[in-house]
Amino acid sequence: MAENNADSNVSILKEIAELLNEGTDLDRVLSEVLRRLLHITGLETGWIFLIDGQVEYQLAAKSKLPPALSQNDFGPMCEGGCWCVDRYQDGRLNKATNIFECKRLEDAINNKTGDTNGLTHHATVPLRAGDEKFGVMNVGSPHKTHFTQEELALLEAVAFQIGTAIKRIKLAQQEQELALAAERNRLARDLHDSVNQLLFSLSLTARAGIEMAGTRELKDTFSYIQDLAQEAQGEMRALIWQLRPRGLENGIICALAGYAEMLDLQLDTKVTGVASLPGKVEEALWRIGQEALANCKKHAGTNMVGFSLDTTSDQVEMKIQDEGCGFNFYREKELPSLGLKSMQTRASSLGGMVDIKSKHGEGTLITVRIPI
The missing domain is CATH 3.30.450.40 (GAF domain)
Known part of the structure; x- marks a missing residue:
């Protein structure tokens, strides 16, 4: 038996x-x-x-x-x-x-x-x-x-x-997360070494064309090409930052401060509470913060941005605020852009939330809360 x-x-x-x-x-x-x-x-x-x-x-x-x-x-x-x-x-x-x-x-x-x-x-x-x-x-x-x-x-x-x-x-x-990070780093290096260098060469070529052109129309054409190349370089630098955030190894504050500097934004930073954030929470804050700062650069019409990070024993709260042009935002309606939707999705995946307050002419406040 x-x-x-x-x-x-x-x-x-x-x-x-x-x-x-x-x-x-x-x-x-x-x-x-x-x-x-x-x-x-x-x-x-x-x-x-x-x-x-x-x-x-x-x-x-x-x-x-x-x-x-x-x-x-x-x-x-x-x-x-x-x-x-x-x-x-x-x-x-x-x-x-x-x-x-x-x-x-x-x-x-x-x-x-x-x-x-x-x-x-x-x-x-x-x-x-x-x-x-x-x-x-x-x-x-x-x-x-x-x-x-x-x-x-x-x-x-x-x-x-x-x-x-x-x-x-x-x-x-x-292992999958490490492999994904390694692939992002590889892609960032490839973009920097190839596409970014090509855009830089295109900008120099356009500048030479401006100096050599014999007519105003041709000079204007080369000037337009140079402006496009420089704008594309800026977009490429932002993309490389998103793929491989320099400074994130030193914490979310250093990373976002560096990103703001790259966008030519002045970040007024306030930090309360001290804690070592979980890796997934820190990465989510980084991605959400990137999107919010990029929106400030593109739409706010101001380079002054307020940033605060408040960490308690069970939650981290991040706020990004500008006093720019703002937009009329209604909570009962669908989020107006893919970027704002992705911010909400990232926070929700970790049990958190994103609150958006904005009104035309009165700036925008984005508040992120994620449990830790």
Whole structure:
């Protein structure tokens, strides 16, 4: 009998490993593995929290949650604290544990906020790979208040497989981001070494043509060509900045100050709070700030721009303001340009927002808030 159980556990681990090794989309992988684990073990309900540091947790996967936990778009699972997360964060949860009474379920029962379908307890197991921890997996069934040591050992083995897969997927994502940055740098170098030099040569040739031309009409033509070449050079320098932001390694403030200087804008900078921003947040602020400063250069009719960056423990706020010509902006209408839409999209992808205030003749204020 014990041998049969051992064979069954090996089969389960093999099937889970195959699922984990095939996937590259973390959310999809976790959902599918959790669903499959519950099916082959005969358990009914499960959920996975990914936990970042000591503050944030995310409901990354769930299966057959009772109404008490799934109501209001899974609101009870996405807010407030619970015992398993608390124990994970303070270091007391180091292995599969038998058994946790669930605070979320207990609150639902006491407050009569929904049906728990007989689910009152769950086993909890941390997701880890070596010394790295990524979150917790909880599983249970109606009226089940005890897991055997064999069941806990199986859950712990599966959790280790999941933790290893999470680490692999995160490393793959980092490699993709590094590859993208390297490709941007290569493209920026190519543009600088080829197209930018050609435009510079064209500008010099046009200047020589102006000096050699024998008629006013021909001089004007060469002058027009020179102006176009110089304007194209300016656009090319801005594009190279966007691809390879010099100074971003020294922080978002240095990068945007350098970009403003390149655009011949005078930046009045105010910074409050000190924090090391996550790479994705810093890059998003850089791209949004680029777009906002470029709009100031093209449309505001002024070279004076106010810039502020305020960082707290849970949020960064960036403001870019000019006292230029402005435009009539209405929140209820669609954003008037692709650039403004891209700013909103970048912020939204990180759970943030972009607020735009502008009126014709009264300048423009762009406020960006992103959680950290």
